[in-house]
Amino acid sequence: MASAVRTVQQRRVFRAPTVTRLRHWSLRGAAITYLVAMIVVPVAAIVTKGFAGGLDTFREAMASPGAWEAISLTLVASALAAIINAIFGTMLAYILVRYRFRGRGLLSAIVDLPFAIPTLVTGVMLVAIYGPNTPIGKAFGTVGIPLMFSQIAVLLALCVVTLPFVVRTVQPVLLELDTAEEEAAQVLGASAWKTFRAVVMPAIRPAIAAGALLAFARGLGEFGSIVFVSGNIEGRTKTAPYFIFQLTNQFKPDQAAAVATLLFAISFVLVLVTSRLVRTERKEAKS
Amino acid sequence: MSVVLGPPRLVDVTPGGEEMRRRGRRRALVRGAIVAVCLLYLTVVLLGPLVGIFLSAFREGLPKIGETLTSPDVRHAFFLTFEIAIVTLLVTTTFGAVTAWVLVRHRFVGRRILNALVELPLAMSPVTVGLACVLLFGRGGWFEPWFTARGIQVIFALPSMILVTIFICIPFVIRSVAPVLEELGTEEEDAARTLGASTLQTLFRVILPNIRWGLFYGIALTTARSIGEIGAVLIVSGMLKGQTETATIYVLTAFEERMDAEGYIVALTLAAISIVMLLVIEISKRRKIKEVMG
Numbered sequence: 202m203a204s205a206v207r208t209v210q211q212r213r214v215f216r217a218p219t220v221t222r223l224r225h226w227s228l229r230g231a232a233i234t235y236l237v238a239m240i241v242v243p244v245a246a247i248v249t250k251g252f253a254g255g256l257d258t259f260r261e262a263m264a265s266p267g268a269w270e271a272i273s274l275t276l277v278a279s280a281l282a283a284i285i286n287a288i289f290g291t292m293l294a295y296i297l298v299r300y301r302f303r304g305r306g307l308l309s310a311i312v313d314l315p316f317a318i319p320t321l322v323t324g325v326m327l328v329a330i331y332g333p334n335t336p337i338g339k340a341f342g343t344v345g346i347p348l349m350f351s352q353i354a355v356l357l358a359l360c361v362v363t364l365p366f367v368v369r370t371v372q373p374v375l376l377e378l379d380t381a382e383e384e385a386a387q388v389l390g391a392s393a394w395k396t397f398r399a400v401v402m403p404a405i406r407p408a409i410a411a412g413a414l415l416a417f418a419r420g421l422g423e424f425g426s427i428v429f430v431s432g433n434i435e436g437r438t439k440t441a442p443y444f445i446f447q448l449t450n451q452f453k454p455d456q457a458a459a460v461a462t463l464l465f466a467i468s469f470v471l472v473l474v475t476s477r478l479v480r481t482e483r484k485e486a487k488s
Numbered sequence: 489m490s491v492v493l494g495p496p497r498l499v500d501v502t503p504g505g506e507e508m509r510r511r512g513r514r515r516a517l518v519r520g521a522i523v524a525v526c527l528l529y530l531t532v533v534l535l536g537p538l539v540g541i542f543l544s545a546f547r548e549g550l551p552k553i554g555e556t557l558t559s560p561d562v563r564h565a566f567f568l569t570f571e572i573a574i575v576t577l578l579v580t581t582t583f584g585a586v587t588a589w590v591l592v593r594h595r596f597v598g599r600r601i602l603n604a605l606v607e608l609p610l611a612m613s614p615v616t617v618g619l620a621c622v623l624l625f626g627r628g629g630w631f632e633p634w635f636t637a638r639g640i641q642v643i644f645a646l647p648s649m650i651l652v653t654i655f656i657c658i659p660f661v662i663r664s665v666a667p668v669l670e671e672l673g674t675e676e677e678d679a680a681r682t683l684g685a686s687t688l689q690t691l692f693r694v695i696l697p698n699i700r701w702g703l704f705y706g707i708a709l710t711t712a713r714s715i716g717e718i719g720a721v722l723i724v725s726g727m728l729k730g731q732t733e734t735a736t737i738y739v740l741t742a743f744e745e746r747m748d749a750e751g752y753i754v755a756l757t758l759a760a761i762s763i764v765m766l767l768v769i770e771i772s773k774r775r776k777i778k779e780v781m782g
Contacts, residue, residue: 224687225594228586228589228590228594229590229594229596231583231586231587231590232583232586232587232589232590232591232602233590233602235583235586235587236587236602236605236606236658239654239655239658240605240606240608240609240655240658241605242624243617243620243621243623243624243655244608244612244620246620246623246624246629246630247616247619247620247623250623289525289526289529292522292525292526293526293530295522296519296522296523296526300519300523302523308530309770310766310767310770311530311534311535312530313766313769313770314534314538314763314766315534316709316712316766316769317712317716317762317763317765317766317769318716318758318759318762318763319715319716319717319718319736319758319759319762320716320718320719321716321718321736321739321740321755322541322716322736322739322755322756322758322759322762323537325541325739325743325751325752325755326537326538326540326541326755326759327537327540329537329540329541329543329544329752330536330537330539330540330541331537331540335540357533360533361533361534361537364533364534393514393515393518394518418610418611419610421613422611422612422613422614422615422616423613424613424614424615424718424719425614425716425717425718425719425736428718428719428740429740429743441613442613442614442615442616442719443615445613445615445616445619446615446618446719446722446723449615449618449619449622449723450723454619454622454623454626457619458619458623461613461615461616461619464613464616465611465612465613465616468611468612468613469607469608469611469612471611472607472608472610472611473604473607476607
């Protein structure tokens with residue numbers, strides 16, 4: 202009996218290292234192959250195609266009509282949407298964490314809706330209520346403000362789609378934040394606004410920045426919701442992603458790749474900066 | 489000498505009762521105003537549009553809805569959408585879980601680069617993803633000769649549509665499983681091993697039960713995203729009617745062909761599916777947070 206136990210143990214001791222090492226390497230190999238094949242190869246294709254001929258392809262692409270307008274509209278609308286959602290997102294996160302009221306759980310779920318609803322459906326929803334044939338759309342139309350198929354529509358769609366980002370980055374930080382300091386400030390006679398500005402704001406500022414950057418990066422690439430509401434009018438409501446789509450359909454994949462590289466480089470840097478921001482924040486919170 | 493200890497002299501720094509009450513009322517007012525402003529914003533960007541699509545879809549009555557959803561084109565579109573979603577789910581879940589494991593538990597050169605790679609699809613416009621697929625498998629693409637020689641149609645067919653959807657969904661499972669794995673640590677696992685459990689036993693009895701909600705959260709996000717994807721799929725599908733038309737593409741073409749009623753109905757169906765997914769997401773997120781907190 203005793204010897205049987207020993208042999209089993211010995212076998213384990215002798216076999217384990219090779220088996221473990223084999224398993225170790227096959228897992229690591231699978232992970233690396235997966236990421237390289239699925240991510241590195243496509244990205245490499247885009248970058249090499251777009252810049253095989255130096256900057257010439259890019260210049261050619263930008264010479265086509267409405268190119269600059271499309272890119273600047275995308276940049277400006279994404280920035281505006283990020284700012285708007287930074288403000289409302291912070292307020293939403295604050296009331297979700299600090300206030301107790303009925304329907305709070307429902308409100309929290311509603312904030313996540315844009316992540317779940319297909320972006321195209323978001324666009325359809327906006328047209329269904331603000332389109333030119335609806336009462337609201339007509340009312341605004343008579344005042345001379347077309348809500349849909351205009352630049353306002355682009356901004357509105359981006360606001361919907363990027364709504365959750367700031368809320369979701371600020372919320373966990375607020376949860377971690379000790380309410381004692383806020384209470385102290387209030388007891389010492391600070392107004393609600395002053396308490397927020399002097400005590401809460403410094404703690405959540407990196408999170409707001411992170412959320413807004415993510416929203417901006419997402420806005421740069423947004424296609425599904427905008428394609429439906431903007432009308433894609435050249436020089437007015439055409440956005441950069443639609444421009445890339447157009448170039449691809451016109452059998453100019455090189456030029457499309459050049460523009461795509463620019464757009465994607467901007468947002469990748471933003472996403473990396475953001476994940477660094479969030480990570481350092483988390484470390485600070487832990488220590 | 490005797491020291492008389494009198495009651496300590498209190499310096500009253502707090503405002504009086506009346507002042508306090510007034511401030512309390514003001515605070516309640518501010519609170520109400522903030523909640524009202526937030527609700528107004530949500531109504532403008534989300535709730536209003538949701539009501540709008542409901543009204544538009546039901547405008548022509550229930551028979552029209554039934555008729556639309558049972559028409560062969562729509563049925564085919566949903567079938568294709570689910571087909572893509574299921575394959576995407578299988579691939580990103582298995583490989584995503586393995587990748588999360590490697591990124592959290594292994595230490596090797598280049599791990600940080602891999603970590604950054606995972607974020608990459610989040611930065612890419614769906615249109616760019618579709619374009620990459622065209623560049624790889626389209627005419628003159630890197631892999632086009634190989635597949636053409638074997639008679640496999642990739643672009644303008646199901647394979648490319650699945651590939652782009654997988655690319656877009658890669659981060660979800662990895663990013664929702666990794667933090668849970670990190671918090672979990674290796675204690676329970678080591679205990680199981682020490683007690684003589686095999687690798688499979690450890691995996692199914694210790695690790696999977698511990699990370700299941702994180703995994704579930706990632707799966708729910710992936711499902712929602714893969715059902716709703718349009719930009720990338722639109723480019724690689726070639727929009728062949730009745731062949732490569734997914735549910736989202738159906739909505740887009742329906743409006744282009746002035747079949748607004750059908751468009752609204754299918755769009756509402758997609759919204760309904762994603763709202764159900766959202767409920768799953770909310771539940772698993774709450775469980776996941778509990779998992780992380782222990």
